[in-house]
Amino acid sequence: MSPYPLLYGQGYFELEQISPGQRLHPKAADAFLKMCAAAQQDGITLAAYSSFRSFQTQSVIWNDKWHGKRTILDSFSQPLESGQLNNEQKLWAILRWSALPGASRHHWGSDLDFFSPALIHKNADFELIPATYLPGGSHFHVYQWVFENAAQFGFFFPYHDDVGATAPEPWHISYHPLSEQYHREHQLHELTHIIQNSDIAGKTTIMNHLAEIYQNYFNHINQL
Template sequence: MLSSNELTGASETHLTAVDGHKLHPDTAQAYLAMQKAAATNGIELAIASGFRSLDRQLSIWNRKWRGKLPLLSKQGEPLDVSTLTDTEKMHAILHWSALPGSSRHHWGSDFDIYDPRPFQSNELKLRLVPAEYTDAEGPCHTLWQWLTQHAHESGFFFPYARYQGGVAQEPWHLSYRPVAKECHQQLNLQLLAETINSLAIEGKHIILENLEQIKKQYVDTITEDDGWTNIWCGY
């Protein structure tokens, strides 16, 4: 069980270093086992992003709110921040970025994964867009296919395997179920409200007014099954 500060990304005392990133020790052990299993099948995997602190998530949120980072529609098209209401802006951010204090990356149970080999020449840059994984010609497609069949063997699942009205599809996002499930159960509405109230966060008033909906739509709505039923077409 994590402390409130660990759960909301304000503390890193629950983490250990692995492959240049920070994960919960149980997640790290499972990741290394999965990495070893992948290697025996000629698959190389690496972490693009592991733990993300509360301060970093807050910085992302505030810069998007102010228009200093791109704000995108659900179709990935640039939005004009000045034309949006606060409520529209809030939902636009939440589709692509977690509310500070609620990110699964705070827990050390979740990380973004990729195949590093296509990017070694620096001619190709990882963008973390679905096409890199789900398209047959995508640089991480072979890795994604292997993960859809084998990640569960090491305790991992895809919380954002498909769009369900909340967070966008993220075929790169893996979650270590034993740790994530406990953290998800711990993260209650009161803790989220206390965290948001403590932050210098843009749009605080509209966030607090809609916090219950935000939790239901963007925090609690995840893919609980293997993630790719009726989507994956064979490896």
């Protein structure tokens, strides 16, 4: 078993609450709150939409999608009919937008999805999809501000460009001083052990493709 179960979303490590329901590693929290204050100076209200997630939380998302209780989106953010997919198709479709539990950067407390709560009331149809953050979307100017300023606070965009596996997530930022180390320490053999011992939906299909998943969805990111 890993000496660092927290890298796989298991066990507990120190987290700091940055807003109701949102927690980050204290160092990432500090950096993010500084960035939020700087954004506010420029008239942009910035907050975490989703931050730390445990293996358990990620499993609920994963299992719901596998069992058709939660919508699976295609590459164009359109809903797929999960009942018409075979297990392998379902696997790749879910992975496009959701990390495999145990291999999510959200387990680390270093990564978060940002949004602007100030814009949500006006845009009840807020969705965490690229169109929201692209030109013409409600969060485009927020994204632009973060894109220009994130690096000076230690953040980068691991899923900024479409590299073919994980969909582009212009809202996902990562605190590099922590996540670079966590990524290096994360091990396929430990993930294998964790998945094998979990009751995750689609386990056989996942196990058949775990090395490929690990390479294409976990290791393959945009660098700082």
